[in-house]
Amino acid sequence: MTDSTPRDSDAVLGGQTPPPTTGAILGGLAGARQRLESEAISARLTALKEAFQYGEQGIDLAIQALDDSTEEVQQLACRLLRISDRGRQSLLEHRPLSYFTTLADWRHEIYNPQIGITDPENNAYVVRMTNSGRSGSYDLSQFEALLNEPRLAELQALVFQIDYNYCDEDHTFGVAIEAICDAQERMPNLKALFVGDSEGGHFVERSYRAPEFRKSKIRVFDIRPFLEAFPKLEVFQCYGYFAEYTLECAGLRHESLKSLIIETSDMLYENIEQLCSIELPELEYFELWVGRSYHSSGSPLDRMLPVLSGYAFPKLKYLGLCSL
Structure with missing residues (x-):
């Protein structure tokens, strides 16, 4: 496998299924943001954890994930947001009871x-x-x-x-x-x-x-x-x-x-x-x-x-x- 070969969790430009080995792999925050739109819950969970590593922009994505359609993604977003001061403040503003760990x-x-x-x-x-x-x-x-x-x-x-x-x-x-x-x-x-x-x-x-x-x-x-x-x-x-x-x-x-x-x-x-x-x-x-x-x-x-x-x-x- 070469560095250009897409992995299962990578976002690939082109929209073809299966992804072409010549496609461009979207890594970093852009890739995480795109995978947060995936229909697969597991892909969204992985993307959310990756996105949170990118500072303020990652926190923004976690805040958006509070409105995800699935409980699993919402729960992970809450846990991640509690890690930072800004994230905890956002929980107080958007979901006060989610501020607490239960x-x-x-x-x-x-x-x-x-x-x-x-x-x-x-x-x-x-x-x-x-x-x-x-x-x-x-x-x-x-x-x-x-x-x-x-x-x-x-x-x-x-x-x-x-x-x-x-x-x-x-x-x-x-x-x-x-x-x-x-x-x-x-x-x-x-x-x-x-x-x-x-x-x-x-x-x-x-x-x-x-x-x-x-x-x-x-x-x-x-x-x-x-x-x-x-x-x-x-x-x-x-x-x-x-x-x-x-x-x-x-x-x-x-x-x-x-x-x-x-x-x-x-x-x-x-x-x-x-x-x-x-x-x-x-x-x-x-x-x-x-x-x-x-x-x-x-x-x-x-x-x-x-x-x-x-x-x-x-x-x-x-x-x-x-x-x-």
């Missing part, structure tokens, strides 16, 4: 061992821990298959769903903690993690949607191991029942977390205080479902004074208090 930045794909991990950068792979309804009987085979994937180390986002086990409700979440955290060295680049109830959730356009009122029977008793196991984590989202056990977050610090989302319909107010005590110097987005508390006195807002006063989470830009 699991919506990845396309959700139910993991299929027959297909494997094909796009660890853009896909959040969804696995499910099921059970037989008996105490101590859990099926982690889907997750175990994922752990044997050759591209596992490249994985950026994981959605770990948990089926409720009425015979073992106090231990179910602990099984998930152990399974995920034991695999920490095999997922060194994990940036986004969802752990929580599978019941009632559904997929809309490859994005996961939890039930409206966030009711759950999955008893969450600890989130500390996840934050300690994955230092590169930027997004942590947990959905379960937070009214049975008191979390122990005192002294916990995470240097990278940007978004924390806690979804529940039942919350001990002591757990609100524990969550607000975590040292998160980079946190920008905090969404907290407060719900009901049958065992706590006072107001949940009293437990949030460190956040409401601006003392905790110094970079916080979004505070969403839900189901108050």
Whole structure:
């Protein structure tokens, strides 16, 4: 192959198919701009990443890509724009909520061992821990298959769903903690993690949607191991029942977390205080479902004074208090 031979990703003048070997290859920014008009999503994704290397003009193309017809290209454009100050400002102007890193930045794909991990950068792979309804009987085979994937180390986002086990409700979440955290060295680049109830959730356009009122029977008793196991984590989202056990977050610090989302319909107010005590110097987005508390006195807002006063989470830009 000579230098003039077009590659699959090159834009070629002439419009002939297949491209002539004598055609002129459009490289650089011009080629990336032309490939952004391609009907192939993969070509547009590649072109967008290439274009972003060209400074201000690349940022302009990423801003235009926010209006792309496909969710995949829009998600990549958002991730790229967050890298630069001008890009982040553009997101605030065009798509304020896209300014923040959440699991919506990845396309959700139910993991299929027959297909494997094909796009660890853009896909959040969804696995499910099921059970037989008996105490101590859990099926982690889907997750175990994922752990044997050759591209596992490249994985950026994981959605770990948990089926409720009425015979073992106090231990179910602990099984998930152990399974995920034991695999920490095999997922060194994990940036986004969802752990929580599978019941009632559904997929809309490859994005996961939890039930409206966030009711759950999955008893969450600890989130500390996840934050300690994955230092590169930027997004942590947990959905379960937070009214049975008191979390122990005192002294916990995470240097990278940007978004924390806690979804529940039942919350001990002591757990609100524990969550607000975590040292998160980079946190920008905090969404907290407060719900009901049958065992706590006072107001949940009293437990949030460190956040409401601006003392905790110094970079916080979004505070969403839900189901108050």
